[in-house]
Amino acid sequence: MTKRYLPLLGVLTVFAASTMIPQYASAAEANLDCKMHFQTSSWSVIYKHVEGTGLVTCANGASMHVKITAQGVGLTAGKSRIDNGVGTFTDVHTIDDVLGAYAQGEANAGLVKSGSAQVLTKGTVSLALAGSGQGIDLGVSVGKFTISRAR
Template sequence: MSKRTFGGMAALVLACAATALPLHVARADEAQVKCDLRFSLEGWSIIYKHAEGHGTVTCSNGQSSRVKISVVGGGLTAGKYRIENGKGEITKVRGIDDVFGDYAQAGAEAGVVKSGTAQVLTKGTTSLALAGTGEGVNLGVSVGKFTISKP
Protein backbone atom coordinates (compact mmCIF):
# COMPACT_ATOMS: atom_id res chain seq x y z
CA MET A 1 0.00 0.00 0.00
CA SER A 2 1.46 3.35 -0.96
CA LYS A 3 1.94 6.19 1.48
CA ARG A 4 -0.61 8.23 -0.45
CA THR A 5 -3.32 5.52 -0.20
CA PHE A 6 -2.53 4.92 3.47
CA GLY A 7 -2.70 8.65 4.25
CA GLY A 8 -6.04 8.96 2.41
CA MET A 9 -7.47 5.99 4.30
CA ALA A 10 -6.25 7.36 7.63
CA ALA A 11 -7.89 10.71 6.90
CA LEU A 12 -11.14 8.93 5.99
CA VAL A 13 -11.09 6.89 9.21
CA LEU A 14 -10.45 10.02 11.31
CA ALA A 15 -13.24 11.91 9.53
CA CYS A 16 -15.68 9.05 10.19
CA ALA A 17 -14.64 8.84 13.84
CA ALA A 18 -15.02 12.60 14.30
CA THR A 19 -18.47 12.48 12.71
CA ALA A 20 -19.63 9.50 14.80
CA LEU A 21 -18.32 10.77 18.13
CA PRO A 22 -20.67 13.77 18.54
CA LEU A 23 -23.68 11.57 17.74
CA HIS A 24 -22.70 9.13 20.48
CA VAL A 25 -22.17 11.92 23.01
CA ALA A 26 -25.56 13.47 22.15
CA ARG A 27 -27.32 10.16 22.79
CA ALA A 28 -25.58 9.79 26.15
CA ASP A 29 -26.68 13.31 27.13
CA GLU A 30 -30.26 12.60 26.07
CA ALA A 31 -30.39 9.53 28.32
CA GLN A 32 -29.65 11.57 31.44
CA VAL A 33 -33.29 12.49 32.15
CA LYS A 34 -34.61 11.30 35.52
CA CYS A 35 -38.33 10.91 36.17
CA ASP A 36 -40.23 10.57 39.43
CA LEU A 37 -43.43 8.54 39.80
CA ARG A 38 -46.01 9.22 42.51
CA PHE A 39 -48.73 6.54 42.64
CA SER A 40 -51.50 4.72 44.46
CA LEU A 41 -52.15 1.04 43.84
CA GLU A 42 -54.69 -1.52 45.00
CA GLY A 43 -54.71 -5.23 44.30
CA TRP A 44 -55.07 -8.84 45.28
CA SER A 45 -53.39 -12.17 44.67
CA ILE A 46 -54.40 -15.81 44.91
CA ILE A 47 -51.75 -17.52 42.80
CA TYR A 48 -52.60 -14.93 40.11
CA LYS A 49 -51.58 -11.37 41.02
CA HIS A 50 -53.56 -8.32 39.87
CA ALA A 51 -53.39 -4.66 40.88
CA GLU A 52 -54.43 -1.35 39.35
CA GLY A 53 -53.68 2.23 40.18
CA HIS A 54 -52.89 5.67 38.94
CA GLY A 55 -50.25 8.32 39.39
CA THR A 56 -48.19 11.12 37.93
CA VAL A 57 -44.76 11.05 36.28
CA THR A 58 -42.64 14.22 36.43
CA CYS A 59 -39.29 14.38 34.61
CA SER A 60 -36.22 16.55 35.14
CA ASN A 61 -36.62 17.97 31.61
CA GLY A 62 -40.01 19.51 32.55
CA GLN A 63 -42.25 16.84 30.99
CA SER A 64 -45.06 15.34 33.07
CA SER A 65 -48.06 13.10 32.57
CA ARG A 66 -50.84 11.39 34.47
CA VAL A 67 -50.42 7.61 34.22
CA LYS A 68 -52.32 4.38 34.69
CA ILE A 69 -50.56 1.50 36.45
CA SER A 70 -51.36 -2.19 36.23
CA VAL A 71 -49.61 -5.18 37.75
CA VAL A 72 -50.21 -8.76 36.63
CA GLY A 73 -48.32 -11.93 37.35
CA GLY A 74 -48.35 -15.25 39.07
CA GLY A 75 -46.60 -17.31 41.67
CA LEU A 76 -47.14 -18.60 45.16
CA THR A 77 -48.97 -15.58 46.55
CA ALA A 78 -52.08 -14.76 48.53
CA GLY A 79 -53.40 -11.48 49.85
CA LYS A 80 -55.05 -8.13 49.34
CA TYR A 81 -53.27 -4.80 49.64
CA ARG A 82 -53.38 -1.07 48.99
CA ILE A 83 -50.44 1.29 48.57
CA GLU A 84 -50.96 5.04 48.99
CA ASN A 85 -48.36 7.71 48.28
CA GLY A 86 -46.02 5.29 46.53
CA LYS A 87 -42.85 6.70 45.03
CA GLY A 88 -40.74 5.61 42.12
CA GLU A 89 -37.55 6.82 40.49
CA ILE A 90 -37.10 6.10 36.79
CA THR A 91 -33.59 6.42 35.38
CA LYS A 92 -31.80 6.04 32.05
CA VAL A 93 -34.52 7.61 29.89
CA ARG A 94 -34.35 10.27 27.14
CA GLY A 95 -37.82 11.64 27.90
CA ILE A 96 -41.26 10.80 29.21
CA ASP A 97 -42.10 8.55 26.24
CA ASP A 98 -39.42 6.09 27.44
CA VAL A 99 -41.27 5.71 30.76
CA PHE A 100 -44.33 4.00 29.25
CA GLY A 101 -44.35 0.23 28.84
CA ASP A 102 -43.86 -3.04 30.70
CA TYR A 103 -41.26 -3.49 33.43
CA ALA A 104 -40.15 -6.96 34.55
CA GLN A 105 -41.09 -7.67 38.15
CA ALA A 106 -40.05 -10.34 40.62
CA GLY A 107 -40.44 -10.10 44.34
CA ALA A 108 -41.22 -11.52 47.71
CA GLU A 109 -43.98 -9.94 49.76
CA ALA A 110 -44.82 -10.25 53.42
CA GLY A 111 -47.07 -8.01 55.44
CA VAL A 112 -50.05 -7.93 57.79
CA VAL A 113 -52.16 -4.79 58.35
CA LYS A 114 -49.31 -2.38 57.50
CA SER A 115 -47.77 -3.50 54.26
CA GLY A 116 -44.73 -2.24 52.41
CA THR A 117 -42.90 -2.67 49.16
CA ALA A 118 -39.47 -1.85 47.79
CA GLN A 119 -38.47 -3.16 44.36
CA VAL A 120 -36.25 -2.38 41.42
CA LEU A 121 -37.82 -3.19 38.05
CA THR A 122 -36.29 -3.05 34.59
CA LYS A 123 -37.35 -2.37 31.01
CA GLY A 124 -34.29 -2.80 28.83
CA THR A 125 -31.72 -0.37 30.23
CA THR A 126 -34.39 1.71 32.01
CA SER A 127 -34.70 1.13 35.78
CA LEU A 128 -37.68 1.81 38.03
CA ALA A 129 -37.06 1.81 41.78
CA LEU A 130 -40.34 1.62 43.75
CA ALA A 131 -41.07 2.25 47.41
CA GLY A 132 -44.37 2.51 49.20
CA THR A 133 -46.32 1.68 52.31
CA GLY A 134 -49.93 0.75 52.77
CA GLU A 135 -52.39 -1.62 54.34
CA GLY A 136 -53.31 -5.20 53.71
CA VAL A 137 -52.27 -8.79 54.02
CA ASN A 138 -49.93 -10.29 51.49
CA LEU A 139 -47.58 -13.26 51.50
CA GLY A 140 -45.68 -15.04 48.77
CA VAL A 141 -43.26 -14.96 45.89
CA SER A 142 -44.29 -13.80 42.43
CA VAL A 143 -43.10 -12.75 38.99
CA GLY A 144 -44.93 -10.59 36.52
CA LYS A 145 -45.02 -7.22 34.87
CA PHE A 146 -45.59 -3.67 36.08
CA THR A 147 -47.09 -1.56 33.30
CA ILE A 148 -47.12 2.23 33.07
CA SER A 149 -49.50 3.54 30.40
CA LYS A 150 -51.35 6.70 29.45
CA PRO A 151 -54.84 6.93 31.03
Template sequence: MSKRTLGLTAALVLGVAGLAGLPASRAHAAPAADIKCHLKFSLAGWSALYQHAEGSGHIVCDNGQRAAVSINMVGGGLTAGKFRIDNGTGEISHVRGIQDVFGDYAEAGASAGVIKSGSAQVLTKGTTSIALAGSGEGINLGVAVDKFSIKPVSH
Protein backbone atom coordinates in the same frame (compact mmCIF):
# COMPACT_ATOMS: atom_id res chain seq x y z
CA MET B 1 0.89 16.10 13.89
CA SER B 2 1.58 19.34 12.02
CA LYS B 3 -0.89 22.20 11.83
CA ARG B 4 -1.38 21.55 8.12
CA THR B 5 -2.13 17.83 8.64
CA LEU B 6 -4.49 18.69 11.51
CA GLY B 7 -6.31 21.22 9.30
CA LEU B 8 -6.63 18.71 6.44
CA THR B 9 -7.94 16.05 8.81
CA ALA B 10 -10.56 18.45 10.21
CA ALA B 11 -11.63 19.45 6.68
CA LEU B 12 -11.92 15.79 5.70
CA VAL B 13 -14.09 14.97 8.74
CA LEU B 14 -16.36 17.95 8.08
CA GLY B 15 -16.58 17.04 4.40
CA VAL B 16 -17.59 13.44 5.15
CA ALA B 17 -20.22 14.68 7.61
CA GLY B 18 -21.55 17.03 4.92
CA LEU B 19 -21.66 14.24 2.34
CA ALA B 20 -23.64 12.10 4.77
CA GLY B 21 -26.25 14.86 4.93
CA LEU B 22 -25.51 15.58 8.57
CA PRO B 23 -24.40 18.90 9.94
CA ALA B 24 -21.04 18.51 11.67
CA SER B 25 -22.63 19.17 15.09
CA ARG B 26 -25.16 16.33 14.60
CA ALA B 27 -22.59 13.72 13.64
CA HIS B 28 -22.48 12.65 17.30
CA ALA B 29 -24.26 9.59 18.73
CA ALA B 30 -27.77 9.77 20.18
CA PRO B 31 -28.05 11.45 23.58
CA ALA B 32 -27.02 9.31 26.52
CA ALA B 33 -29.72 7.75 28.67
CA ASP B 34 -28.96 9.88 31.70
CA ILE B 35 -32.31 11.52 32.48
CA LYS B 36 -34.10 10.50 35.68
CA CYS B 37 -37.86 10.44 35.99
CA HIS B 38 -39.87 10.37 39.20
CA LEU B 39 -43.14 8.46 39.64
CA LYS B 40 -45.78 9.15 42.30
CA PHE B 41 -48.56 6.56 42.36
CA SER B 42 -51.33 4.73 44.19
CA LEU B 43 -52.13 1.08 43.59
CA ALA B 44 -54.73 -1.41 44.89
CA GLY B 45 -55.12 -5.11 44.23
CA TRP B 46 -55.52 -8.66 45.36
CA SER B 47 -53.84 -12.02 44.97
CA ALA B 48 -54.85 -15.67 45.31
CA LEU B 49 -52.24 -17.55 43.24
CA TYR B 50 -52.97 -14.95 40.53
CA GLN B 51 -52.12 -11.34 41.36
CA HIS B 52 -53.82 -8.24 39.93
CA ALA B 53 -53.52 -4.56 40.83
CA GLU B 54 -54.46 -1.30 39.15
CA GLY B 55 -53.54 2.26 39.89
CA SER B 56 -52.66 5.67 38.60
CA GLY B 57 -49.93 8.23 39.00
CA HIS B 58 -47.86 11.06 37.59
CA ILE B 59 -44.36 11.05 36.13
CA VAL B 60 -42.07 14.10 36.11
CA CYS B 61 -38.67 13.90 34.42
CA ASP B 62 -35.61 16.03 35.14
CA ASN B 63 -35.85 17.43 31.58
CA GLY B 64 -39.33 18.89 32.32
CA GLN B 65 -41.42 16.22 30.59
CA ARG B 66 -44.57 15.13 32.48
CA ALA B 67 -47.36 12.61 32.05
CA ALA B 68 -50.35 11.22 33.88
CA VAL B 69 -50.12 7.41 33.80
CA SER B 70 -52.12 4.28 34.47
CA ILE B 71 -50.46 1.32 36.15
CA ASN B 72 -51.39 -2.33 35.82
CA MET B 73 -49.70 -5.24 37.56
CA VAL B 74 -50.40 -8.94 36.92
CA GLY B 75 -48.61 -12.11 37.84
CA GLY B 76 -48.74 -15.45 39.50
CA GLY B 77 -47.05 -17.44 42.19
CA LEU B 78 -47.61 -18.51 45.75
CA THR B 79 -49.45 -15.40 46.93
CA ALA B 80 -52.56 -14.55 48.90
CA GLY B 81 -53.94 -11.25 50.10
CA LYS B 82 -55.44 -7.85 49.45
CA PHE B 83 -53.44 -4.63 49.53
CA ARG B 84 -53.39 -0.91 48.82
CA ILE B 85 -50.40 1.40 48.36
CA ASP B 86 -50.90 5.13 48.77
CA ASN B 87 -48.26 7.76 48.07
CA GLY B 88 -45.92 5.30 46.38
CA THR B 89 -42.78 6.62 44.73
CA GLY B 90 -40.52 5.43 41.98
CA GLU B 91 -37.14 6.53 40.66
CA ILE B 92 -36.76 5.69 36.97
CA SER B 93 -33.24 5.68 35.56
CA HIS B 94 -31.44 5.13 32.26
CA VAL B 95 -33.95 6.98 30.06
CA ARG B 96 -33.48 9.45 27.19
CA GLY B 97 -36.97 10.91 27.61
CA ILE B 98 -40.39 10.13 28.99
CA GLN B 99 -41.21 7.77 26.09
CA ASP B 100 -38.61 5.31 27.46
CA VAL B 101 -40.66 5.05 30.68
CA PHE B 102 -43.80 3.58 29.11
CA GLY B 103 -44.18 -0.18 28.64
CA ASP B 104 -43.88 -3.44 30.54
CA TYR B 105 -41.36 -4.13 33.29
CA ALA B 106 -40.43 -7.49 34.78
CA GLU B 107 -40.42 -7.87 38.51
CA ALA B 108 -39.52 -10.54 41.00
CA GLY B 109 -40.16 -9.75 44.62
CA ALA B 110 -41.22 -11.00 48.02
CA SER B 111 -43.58 -9.33 50.42
CA ALA B 112 -45.14 -9.90 53.82
CA GLY B 113 -47.38 -7.76 55.96
CA VAL B 114 -50.48 -7.52 58.12
CA ILE B 115 -52.55 -4.32 58.50
CA LYS B 116 -49.71 -1.93 57.67
CA SER B 117 -47.84 -3.14 54.63
CA GLY B 118 -44.66 -1.93 52.98
CA SER B 119 -42.78 -2.78 49.85
CA ALA B 120 -39.61 -1.93 47.98
CA GLN B 121 -38.95 -3.40 44.54
CA VAL B 122 -36.73 -2.94 41.53
CA LEU B 123 -38.21 -3.54 38.08
CA THR B 124 -36.46 -3.59 34.71
CA LYS B 125 -37.28 -3.06 31.05
CA GLY B 126 -34.16 -3.47 28.94
CA THR B 127 -31.67 -1.00 30.41
CA THR B 128 -34.38 1.13 32.04
CA SER B 129 -35.07 0.39 35.70
CA ILE B 130 -37.52 1.58 38.35
CA ALA B 131 -36.88 1.47 42.08
CA LEU B 132 -40.33 1.50 43.72
CA ALA B 133 -41.15 2.20 47.34
CA GLY B 134 -44.47 2.55 49.07
CA SER B 135 -46.51 1.79 52.12
CA GLY B 136 -50.16 1.16 52.65
CA GLU B 137 -52.64 -1.21 54.22
CA GLY B 138 -53.61 -4.78 53.65
CA ILE B 139 -52.80 -8.37 54.29
CA ASN B 140 -50.43 -10.08 51.92
CA LEU B 141 -48.02 -12.96 52.04
CA GLY B 142 -46.10 -14.62 49.26
CA VAL B 143 -43.68 -14.58 46.38
CA ALA B 144 -44.68 -13.66 42.83
CA VAL B 145 -43.19 -12.86 39.44
CA ASP B 146 -45.12 -10.01 37.86
CA LYS B 147 -45.48 -7.75 34.87
CA PHE B 148 -45.71 -4.10 35.83
CA SER B 149 -47.07 -1.86 33.02
CA ILE B 150 -47.00 1.92 32.77
CA LYS B 151 -49.11 3.59 30.08
CA PRO B 152 -49.75 7.28 29.38
CA VAL B 153 -53.28 8.50 30.07
CA SER B 154 -54.91 10.17 27.05
CA HIS B 155 -56.71 13.42 27.73
Protein backbone atom coordinates in the same frame (compact mmCIF):
# COMPACT_ATOMS: atom_id res chain seq x y z
CA MET C 1 -0.20 13.70 -4.81
CA THR C 2 -1.00 13.63 -1.07
CA LYS C 3 -1.41 17.43 -1.05
CA ARG C 4 -4.20 17.01 -3.55
CA TYR C 5 -6.30 14.91 -1.13
CA LEU C 6 -5.66 16.93 2.05
CA PRO C 7 -8.69 19.25 1.60
CA LEU C 8 -10.91 16.23 0.99
CA LEU C 9 -9.48 14.50 4.06
CA GLY C 10 -10.13 17.65 6.12
CA VAL C 11 -13.76 17.83 4.99
CA LEU C 12 -14.28 14.13 5.75
CA THR C 13 -12.74 14.56 9.22
CA VAL C 14 -15.04 17.50 10.05
CA PHE C 15 -18.05 15.54 8.73
CA ALA C 16 -17.15 12.45 10.80
CA ALA C 17 -16.67 14.54 13.93
CA SER C 18 -19.98 16.34 13.44
CA THR C 19 -21.87 13.05 13.10
CA MET C 20 -20.44 11.84 16.41
CA ILE C 21 -21.64 14.87 18.41
CA PRO C 22 -25.33 13.81 18.46
CA GLN C 23 -24.29 10.34 19.69
CA TYR C 24 -22.44 11.85 22.65
CA ALA C 25 -25.32 14.22 23.32
CA SER C 26 -27.86 11.37 23.35
CA ALA C 27 -25.67 9.36 25.72
CA ALA C 28 -25.62 12.34 28.08
CA GLU C 29 -29.40 12.71 27.81
CA ALA C 30 -29.81 9.11 29.04
CA ASN C 31 -29.34 10.54 32.53
CA LEU C 32 -32.70 12.34 32.50
CA ASP C 33 -33.95 12.30 36.09
CA CYS C 34 -37.57 11.03 36.16
CA LYS C 35 -39.72 10.09 39.15
CA MET C 36 -43.19 8.62 39.49
CA HIS C 37 -45.60 9.25 42.37
CA PHE C 38 -48.31 6.60 42.40
CA GLN C 39 -51.07 4.76 44.22
CA THR C 40 -52.11 1.16 43.59
CA SER C 41 -54.50 -1.46 44.88
CA SER C 42 -53.96 -5.20 44.55
CA TRP C 43 -55.48 -8.56 45.27
CA SER C 44 -54.06 -12.03 44.91
CA VAL C 45 -54.92 -15.70 45.30
CA ILE C 46 -52.18 -17.50 43.36
CA TYR C 47 -52.80 -14.94 40.58
CA LYS C 48 -51.83 -11.37 41.50
CA HIS C 49 -53.55 -8.32 39.97
CA VAL C 50 -52.53 -4.68 40.54
CA GLU C 51 -54.15 -1.50 39.24
CA GLY C 52 -53.27 2.11 39.88
CA THR C 53 -52.46 5.57 38.64
CA GLY C 54 -49.49 7.85 38.84
CA LEU C 55 -47.76 10.98 37.66
CA VAL C 56 -44.30 10.83 36.06
CA THR C 57 -42.26 14.04 36.20
CA CYS C 58 -38.81 14.62 34.73
CA ALA C 59 -36.10 17.18 35.45
CA ASN C 60 -36.57 18.71 31.98
CA GLY C 61 -40.13 19.79 32.93
CA ALA C 62 -41.97 16.99 31.12
CA SER C 63 -44.81 15.27 32.97
CA MET C 64 -47.34 12.56 32.14
CA HIS C 65 -50.28 10.93 33.92
CA VAL C 66 -49.94 7.15 33.75
CA LYS C 67 -51.96 4.00 34.34
CA ILE C 68 -50.29 1.13 36.20
CA THR C 69 -51.24 -2.52 35.82
CA ALA C 70 -49.45 -5.66 36.92
CA GLN C 71 -50.19 -9.35 36.67
CA GLY C 72 -48.25 -12.19 38.18
CA VAL C 73 -48.43 -15.75 39.42
CA GLY C 74 -46.91 -17.47 42.41
CA LEU C 75 -47.58 -18.52 45.96
CA THR C 76 -49.42 -15.40 47.05
CA ALA C 77 -52.62 -14.33 48.81
CA GLY C 78 -54.01 -11.05 50.08
CA LYS C 79 -55.38 -7.62 49.38
CA SER C 80 -53.53 -4.32 49.83
CA ARG C 81 -53.09 -0.78 48.63
CA ILE C 82 -50.14 1.57 48.31
CA ASP C 83 -51.11 5.22 48.87
CA ASN C 84 -47.90 7.18 48.61
CA GLY C 85 -45.57 5.25 46.33
CA VAL C 86 -42.49 6.73 44.69
CA GLY C 87 -40.59 5.32 41.73
CA THR C 88 -37.21 6.41 40.39
CA PHE C 89 -36.20 5.66 36.80
CA THR C 90 -32.66 5.20 35.46
CA ASP C 91 -31.25 5.34 31.92
CA VAL C 92 -34.07 7.50 30.54
CA HIS C 93 -33.62 9.58 27.34
CA THR C 94 -37.17 11.00 27.11
CA ILE C 95 -40.27 10.69 29.26
CA ASP C 96 -41.70 8.16 26.77
CA ASP C 97 -38.92 5.73 27.75
CA VAL C 98 -40.75 5.04 31.04
CA LEU C 99 -43.73 3.51 29.21
CA GLY C 100 -43.92 -0.24 28.65
CA ALA C 101 -43.75 -3.60 30.40
CA TYR C 102 -41.18 -4.26 33.11
CA ALA C 103 -40.11 -7.69 34.39
CA GLN C 104 -41.22 -8.09 38.00
CA GLY C 105 -40.27 -10.40 40.84
CA GLU C 106 -41.76 -9.75 44.25
CA ALA C 107 -41.77 -11.11 47.77
CA ASN C 108 -44.06 -9.46 50.30
CA ALA C 109 -45.45 -9.85 53.76
CA GLY C 110 -47.74 -7.41 55.51
CA LEU C 111 -50.54 -7.24 58.05
CA VAL C 112 -52.55 -4.01 58.42
CA LYS C 113 -49.58 -1.78 57.53
CA SER C 114 -48.26 -2.88 54.17
CA GLY C 115 -45.10 -1.89 52.35
CA SER C 116 -43.44 -2.57 49.06
CA ALA C 117 -39.96 -2.14 47.60
CA GLN C 118 -38.98 -3.48 44.18
CA VAL C 119 -36.54 -2.98 41.35
CA LEU C 120 -37.97 -3.60 37.89
CA THR C 121 -36.27 -3.64 34.50
CA LYS C 122 -37.26 -3.06 30.89
CA GLY C 123 -34.27 -3.28 28.56
CA THR C 124 -31.82 -0.66 29.77
CA VAL C 125 -34.43 1.30 31.75
CA SER C 126 -34.79 0.38 35.42
CA LEU C 127 -37.42 1.42 37.94
CA ALA C 128 -36.98 1.33 41.71
CA LEU C 129 -40.33 1.39 43.55
CA ALA C 130 -41.04 2.03 47.22
CA GLY C 131 -44.28 2.70 49.01
CA SER C 132 -46.41 2.10 52.05
CA GLY C 133 -50.10 1.54 52.63
CA GLN C 134 -52.50 -0.90 54.22
CA GLY C 135 -53.64 -4.45 53.69
CA ILE C 136 -52.87 -8.07 54.22
CA ASP C 137 -50.51 -9.83 51.84
CA LEU C 138 -48.13 -12.74 51.91
CA GLY C 139 -46.30 -14.48 49.12
CA VAL C 140 -43.85 -14.62 46.28
CA SER C 141 -44.75 -13.88 42.66
CA VAL C 142 -43.26 -13.15 39.25
CA GLY C 143 -44.95 -11.25 36.48
CA LYS C 144 -45.24 -8.12 34.41
CA PHE C 145 -45.56 -4.50 35.61
CA THR C 146 -46.90 -2.20 32.88
CA ILE C 147 -46.92 1.59 32.70
CA SER C 148 -49.10 3.16 30.00
CA ARG C 149 -50.23 6.68 29.19
CA ALA C 150 -53.47 7.53 31.05
CA ARG C 151 -56.47 8.10 28.77
